[in-house]
Amino acid sequence: xxxxxVGSTALDSIKTPHxxxxxxxxxxxxxxxxxxxxxxxxxxxxxxxxxxxxxxxQLYRRHRIDLTGLQRLPGxxxxxxxxxxxxxxxxxxxxxxxxxxxxxxxTLPAAHQGAQFVLLANIAPSLQHHVLEQMQRPRFVAADTMxxxxxxxxxxxxxxxxxxxxxxxxxxxxxxLTRQDNLLAAxxxxxxxxxxxxxxxxxxxxxxxxxxRGLFLCPAYPLPKVVDPTGAGDSFVGGLMGYLAxxxxxxGHIRRAMIYGSVVASFCCEGFGxxxxxxxTRRQIEARVRELERxxxxx
Amino acid sequence: xxxxxVGSTALDSIKTPHxxxxxxxxxxxxxxxxxxxxxxxxxxxxxxxxxxxxxxxQLYRRHRIDLTGLQRLPGxxxxxxxxxxxxxxxxxxxxxxxxxxxxxxxTLPAAHQGAQFVLLANIAPSLQHHVLEQMQRPRFVAADTMxxxxxxxxxxxxxxxxxxxxxxxxxxxxxxLTRQDNLLAAxxxxxxxxxxxxxxxxxxxxxxxxxxRGLFLCPAYPLPKVVDPTGAGDSFVGGLMGYLAxxxxxxGHIRRAMIYGSVVASFCCEGFGxxxxxxxTRRQIEARVRELERxxxxx
Numbered sequence: 001x002x003x004x005x006v007g008s009t010a011l012d013s014i015k016t017p018h019x020x021x022x023x024x025x026x027x028x029x030x031x032x033x034x035x036x037x038x039x040x041x042x043x044x045x046x047x048x049x050x051x052x053x054x055x056x057x058q059l060y061r062r063h064r065i066d067l068t069g070l071q072r073l074p075g076x077x078x079x080x081x082x083x084x085x086x087x088x089x090x091x092x093x094x095x096x097x098x099x100x101x102x103x104x105x106x107t108l109p110a111a112h113q114g115a116q117f118v119l120l121a122n123i124a125p126s127l128q129h130h131v132l133e134q135m136q137r138p139r140f141v142a143a144d145t146m147x148x149x150x151x152x153x154x155x156x157x158x159x160x161x162x163x164x165x166x167x168x169x170x171x172x173x174x175x176x177l178t179r180q181d182n183l184l185a186a187x188x189x190x191x192x193x194x195x196x197x198x199x200x201x202x203x204x205x206x207x208x209x210x211x212x213r214g215l216f217l218c219p220a221y222p223l224p225k226v227v228d229p230t231g232a233g234d235s236f237v238g239g240l241m242g243y244l245a246x247x248x249x250x251x252g253h254i255r256r257a258m259i260y261g262s263v264v265a266s267f268c269c270e271g272f273g274x275x276x277x278x279x280x281t282r283r284q285i286e287a288r289v290r291e292l293e294r295x296x297x298x299x
Numbered sequence: 300x301x302x303x304x305v306g307s308t309a310l311d312s313i314k315t316p317h318x319x320x321x322x323x324x325x326x327x328x329x330x331x332x333x334x335x336x337x338x339x340x341x342x343x344x345x346x347x348x349x350x351x352x353x354x355x356x357q358l359y360r361r362h363r364i365d366l367t368g369l370q371r372l373p374g375x376x377x378x379x380x381x382x383x384x385x386x387x388x389x390x391x392x393x394x395x396x397x398x399x400x401x402x403x404x405x406t407l408p409a410a411h412q413g414a415q416f417v418l419l420a421n422i423a424p425s426l427q428h429h430v431l432e433q434m435q436r437p438r439f440v441a442a443d444t445m446x447x448x449x450x451x452x453x454x455x456x457x458x459x460x461x462x463x464x465x466x467x468x469x470x471x472x473x474x475x476l477t478r479q480d481n482l483l484a485a486x487x488x489x490x491x492x493x494x495x496x497x498x499x500x501x502x503x504x505x506x507x508x509x510x511x512r513g514l515f516l517c518p519a520y521p522l523p524k525v526v527d528p529t530g531a532g533d534s535f536v537g538g539l540m541g542y543l544a545x546x547x548x549x550x551g552h553i554r555r556a557m558i559y560g561s562v563v564a565s566f567c568c569e570g571f572g573x574x575x576x577x578x579x580t581r582r583q584i585e586a587r588v589r590e591l592e593r594x595x596x597x598x
Binding site for chain 1: 480481482484504515516551558594596597
């Protein structure tokens, strides 16, 4: 089965203590779509401007991503610029130019409206909601978010969360949204907002799923060196949704889907932007999944 | 098999945002010994002063801890006082009174010198070393440490680490000792100091073992509420060593030993000092181990 992914499509200028890379392909939907593409066909919904480089269209195409839903509008592509500190755990935004995103309303091509697996990657919750309104009867809807929307669009976000099967957010967002420092307390509150399944991402410490079968503590694949963590969270959820869509069902598969998501996210961190992810083979993913599963085996 | 545990025996006055508890039984050896006692017989080596309450001697005895090596000297018991911040992740020391620890030299009773499993719980590295010097041919020697010794007794610590089979420390200590932010890079440096096995403790994120069979990512048991994290690390390593001593060998058992250590540490955090740990049953431990193993199963 294919997975429909809506979110931001951007140009990212990323600075780390070791290097500076201008105008890389970025945005939540780009990371998630490429990550998902290793497991199932992907339909991308987003918007770019006239300055969007043709080589990035080719990158999407290399991963057989359906671009019918990618609008190209007059104006500039969304541009984000950020800088990481030495230990890569903190970053600060240097610049955000919304460009064509300022007036964007995602309109689903007819062929997309029947999609069964839907990932609403990070983007304004009103837009995520607008996409859902156009869907027929999706089987499994997941959404990711970011702290910005907790601050400027909380009512929209809460309205969206009610309709989700899976809500994904990171630990600081979960704490901000629930006012609970404790992870289990935060998870309990998040379920009360609607979703049957919630995943809290913990960066290099992995993630935790709360669902009908209880908790799953998903490890991160440990890396000897992190080059650029941008997009790791989007890659995680993209890989996860691609894997689930390939299986065609959720129960019994979501734990391993998280392991696959973790592994794709680990590759993502090994290069700037999507440069490393672009070159992964399915064989490399499988090898790392086996390795990670060995690292959590107790006997 | 029994496990010999040497370390500090103390009275702890602990303040959290919710409560204040003066003169609880504390010290690395106390936590580790009680934790180990659920799995194998324990021989404790330490020192207390004339003010050491009889009820704490009874607590040790309840757990069938051999106190032949516990000296009682004229003077006061080591007293530590600390305060936790709201999220329990940071604490500051309010007071340290060394008391009888100032002049303590651990002398092993003859019956202790042949012990096969030895845990050098946190204490000055010169004292840890002095204990090793009195041992005949221990099969497996583990040691824990703390940041203080990195600052004031680094040469002693490095001399000790050379002789260890297992070195246990937390992430910030590992970073300070190796000057590596990255966990895998730090582990590689720590092996070069001598030990074949190294465990880095990550607090509520669990721990990571590096050994002949590669890495093991050990989860922490997630708690809905942390009352007092004092002694959790000592309980982890105590439970681990008690479990290994019970099995009588290390390879093939150390991963599950870490799971058991994690579980005992989780109980420790649910009460002040040793109050919760004192009341655990082996049955409760087994139930939580099964639960934790379910939380890391991928299928």
